Amino acid sequence: AQTVTQSxxxxxxQEAETVTLSCTxxxxxxxxxxxxxxxxxxxxxxxxxxxxxxKQQNATENRFSVNFQKAAKSFSLKISDSQLGDTAMYxxxxxxxxxxxNKLTFGGGTRVLVKP
Amino acid sequence: EPEVTQTPSHQVTQMGQxxxxxxxxxxxxxxxxxxxxxxxxxVEFLVSFYNNEISExxxxxxxxFSVERPDGSNFTLKIRSTKLEDSAMYxxxxxxxxxSxxxxxxxxxxxxxxx
Numbered sequence: 001a002q003t004v005t006q007s008x009x010x011x012x013x014q015e016a017e018t019v020t021l022s023c024t025x026x027x028x029x030x031x032x033x034x035x036x037x038x039x040x041x042x043x044x045x046x047x048x049x050x051x052x053x054x055k056q057q058n059a060t061e062n063r064f065s066v067n068f069q070k071a072a073k074s075f076s077l078k079i080s081d082s083q084l085g086d087t088a089m090y091x092x093x094x095x096x097x098x099x100x101x102n103k104l105t106f107g108g109g110t111r112v113l114v115k116p
Numbered sequence: 117e118p119e120v121t122q123t124p125s126h127q128v129t130q131m132g133q134x135x136x137x138x139x140x141x142x143x144x145x146x147x148x149x150x151x152x153x154x155x156x157x158x159v160e161f162l163v164s165f166y167n168n169e170i171s172e173x174x175x176x177x178x179x180x181f182s183v184e185r186p187d188g189s190n191f192t193l194k195i196r197s198t199k200l201e202d203s204a205m206y207x208x209x210x211x212x213x214x215x216s217x218x219x220x221x222x223x224x225x226x227x228x229x230x231x
Contacts, residue, residue, distance in 0.1 A: 033218070043205060045159070045222035091159060095218070101147050101164030101171030102211075102218055108158045 002027045002094050006107035013082045014115050020067075021077045021110045023092030032096045034068065034075045035104065040088040048090070051075065082114045118142045120223035122208050128229045129198055137193045137226045139208030148191045149209040149220060150183065152176070159207065165191065198230045 003026045013019035025034070036048040049061045051068050059066050063083075067076045079086055092107040121140045129135050141148050150162040163173040165183050182194045191210075195202055205227050209220040 035219075037222075042224070043153075043227075044224045045207060045209075047219060047221070050219060093159075098172075101149070101166050102220075103149070103161040103164055103172055103174075104151070104159075104209075104220060105161065106159040 002029070002096065002105045004092055004094050004105055004107035006092055006110050008110045009108075010111040010113070012113040012115055013079075015082055015084060017082055018078060018080050019082055019112060021079075021090055021092075021112070023075045023077070023107055025073050025075065025092070025094050025107075027073070027094065027096065029096045032094060033102075034066075035093040035095065036064070036066070036077045037091045037093060037106075038086075038088045039091060039109070040085075045091070049077070079112070084114050084116060086112060087114045088112060120208055120210055120221050122206075122223035122226050124226060125224065126227045126229070128231065131200055131230055132197050135195050135198055135228065137195075137206050137208075137228070139191045139193075139210075139223055140189050141191055141208065141210030142212075142221060143189070145210035145212050145221075147171075147211045147213070147218075147220075148183075148185070149211075150193045151207045151209065151222075152204040153207065153225075154201075154204045162193070195228075198228075200230050203228055203230045 032053045035050045038046045051059045063080045089109045093104040095102045148165040153159045164171045180196045205225045207225045208223040211220045
């Protein structure tokens with residue numbers, strides 16, 4: 001079974017600064033996907049960024065980028081130029097490929113507080 | 117932009133009662149999921165559904181739970197006899213494929229409170 005670990009329960013960052021969230025995972029699979037989801041106080045889960053394991057290039061999405069280290073099974077998220085609206089819980093998630101219905105396995109989450 | 121919707125946003129029920137949580141997935145999506153999140157804990161997979169049948173379920177998804185796609189648009193989660201520990205946020209998600217570009221889009225959730 002896959003496990004996802006987020007070792008930082010909470011992080012704070014000043015507005016406009018950069019924060020990096022860590023995520024490690026354990027799997028014997030070779031083909032899989034990794035995701036970061038954001039959960040603001042409204043509690044809706046919003047996709048931030050995703051990474052295909054077969055791609056060496058790190059994914060970027062505007063101010064969000066990842067550092068994917070497949071050998072180390074590490075998948076960190078960097079939020080640049082932090083904004084107040086980035087305040088939320090961030091969940092790292094793993095998905096292996098299946099014929100139908102790929103479940104997401106989530107980490108425990110990191111709470112990010114952006115301070116003005 | 118199309119989105120997943122869920123009703124109700126908050127459901128309060130008495131222990132032992134049946135509840136049905138409703139979801140309308142994105143219209144051209146083929147795969148449907150339920151997850152739950154007990155307050156302060158991680159999001160946990162419950163069940164996935166494709167082609168009118170369950171494709172995978174977790175150990176949480178016991179005989180008290182069932183899912184159904186009663187028509188072309190709704191996807192429901194039924195809890196037959198609720199327990200206190202069923203109190204959680206329940207998220208529905210859908211995806212277009214299960215292949216290379218599969219991304220699951222989540223609904224806003226239903227908060228279930230069992231008294």
